[in-house]
Amino acid sequence: MEKEGTEMVEETEHMIVKNGAKDPQNAISASDSKEMRAVVLTGFGGLNKLKVTKKPMPEPQEGEVKIRVKACGLNFLDLMVRQGNIDNPPKTPLVPGFECSGIVESMGENASGFEIGDRVMAFVNYSAWAEVVCTPVDWVYKIPDEMTFPEAAAFCVNFVAAYMMLFEVANLREGMSVLVHSAGGGVGQAVTQLCATVPNVTIFGTASPFKHEAIRHYVTHLLDRNADYVAEVRKISPEGVDIVLDCLCGENTGKGLGLLKPLGTYILYGSSNMVTGETKSFFSFAKSWWQVEKVNPIKLYEENKVMAGFSLLSLLFKQGGCSQVKTAVQALLNLYNHKKIKPLVDSLWALEEVKEAMQRIHDRGNIGKLILDMEKSPTPLMANDSTETSEAGEEEEEQEGDNDNKERMPFIQ
């Protein structure tokens, strides 16, 4: 293990030199070991605010682990960050990204539990999209030998969110029913796989029709995302469902609460995959987000209902929930080791392809997770349909066209 880790680190350093040389406008005079490549958001806005550039090599502070990154997860929240479309946005320039996998390169003071060369996955409070990341030791987890780095980069945010929502907030048990939107997205895939670990769970999942064939075996009742999902669910299950996982918000809060059986739980979730591939534009999303109706607790009392909100990144980065998250990660790795769950990677992208990757999420093209792969070089295949669409986030009107017929990219894993 350690030997393999060391070799991989060397390979990666070699890549930096090579790629650095290809990018003269970002060249920095310091020696290569003092620098790394990273995606930088120069200001809030469209895709043109993203650049791949050299940054000073970070060193681990007290309690931190330094990781040589192999793969990073791309989440819908990253698109919102790019837009500055989040509560209390940080200052730009910044390096985006909340999760990565890689190899432990060194440890800061008072950081223990890892050896140099350990294969790990980690949460990062921004700055994940870089060749090297330093993050608190409590947010780092060893990964099984058979888990690939792209799988590991697809694991943390989506599976932990899905697990905590289903088993800690909603108390999923045998025989229950679950409605999940974007069943083909990162969280959607994690939700459906975790539901399958409980006997006799019925899953209602919305997705664009072109995804249905690919995800049919995960979902009991596949619904067209463009259809009236309330009516569709009622047709199949007049009494409603036990759990609604809502990443749409707005009027969907009322719809979701209305669909609950007695003692059912509605969860509004966001954090990472809030609306993966399921909003027509940022403008309409922001509108629905802020126009959500408030709920009277007495209504919940009269109807025996539960309304919850779940934000994994708030839990971890603002509320100190690292021990709760660690417990969930351990349970999930146990399920992975027993081959009950497996992250579904949609596609791998070079750092330089981050704009195309973001556009793919925006256009709802993905089935599973998009990964930035540090060892991948940009490919000419990138000059495809996704770059021809309007630039995500710069549009302010609803984009009426549907991308359901868009072909999936040729480099899908």
Add this chain to the structure above:
Amino acid sequence: MEKEGTEMVEETEHMIVKNGAKDPQNAISASDSKEMRAVVLTGFGGLNKLKVTKKPMPEPQEGEVKIRVKACGLNFLDLMVRQGNIDNPPKTPLVPGFECSGIVESMGENASGFEIGDRVMAFVNYSAWAEVVCTPVDWVYKIPDEMTFPEAAAFCVNFVAAYMMLFEVANLREGMSVLVHSAGGGVGQAVTQLCATVPNVTIFGTASPFKHEAIRHYVTHLLDRNADYVAEVRKISPEGVDIVLDCLCGENTGKGLGLLKPLGTYILYGSSNMVTGETKSFFSFAKSWWQVEKVNPIKLYEENKVMAGFSLLSLLFKQGGCSQVKTAVQALLNLYNHKKIKPLVDSLWALEEVKEAMQRIHDRGNIGKLILDMEKSPTPLMANDSTETSEAGEEEEEQEGDNDNKERMPFIQ
């Protein structure tokens, strides 16, 4: 068993004759076997609206069980019903009461699962406070041989509500903390006993100081019900608690949500014991009930919080939740058989003492459950302090005095 049941039925019939003879103004010419004694609410209002009178003997309809009642539970909701202070109040005259215990006397068509003479407890959708009750077979449960009838009459509403809130809505687990108001009341006692079945649960409970000594061994941190409980909890646990069970509503919803740890659950509950002994007057209660602030789901999202409402009687009588309730009852009887829980009976009252019993709940005098005992005769001890207080529900101003020093009644079990 059957023999004992038969004997007890005979004894009860003997009592009807005897008591009927004492109550000439309500004497009905029909033969005794066609009549029974019952508490009747003649109209919504104060205690003077309650009368013990003869009613025609009910016969079981299809799917119903006829029960010769031995004991009935008295809940705070019964006081609200008396006032007409509930959503969609039924028409008067009516027989109040939602739970009883007794002996199966006969079965309607298509009702199975019981034998004549079975000792049972049951939910009843009104009409429990009578010598004979007919109720759907799905709401009837056999009781263990060692469970007394008063215990059984104290079991259904309080323990099922507490169980479902803690284990189905809130997902109580090892190491969590719970805040419960009225820790000395019926639901409060059930909550604290059920919390003790889970390792390392910390219970914060509010109660009037005069009850503290009696319930000290059930509650980790006893708080004076007149103190600022938010500040008291924060002093002991600055990070808050995992579960808040609120029977107060109004501004307490915001306080309760504010006290939650991340992923914590606030439950507004009502049904039976909504405000047992914890409101100064019905007027102030109604005010706080309707003035509760609505909650924005996005706030729950940002703070990782769960807000729930729980009404057992809505679940059972309006929403068809009898199979969920039956599952809870089975789990609870299992805990009872293993001596993990035991209903705490505050006091036994004759039917004719229902006014004094209601006054006692209103004055927050009870520790545990008040029971109407069919075999109890009114006692001269009833002419005590509770009858000297203002009539519950007829006051419209806040009753400022506190009853903390009021002596407990001499007939406490």
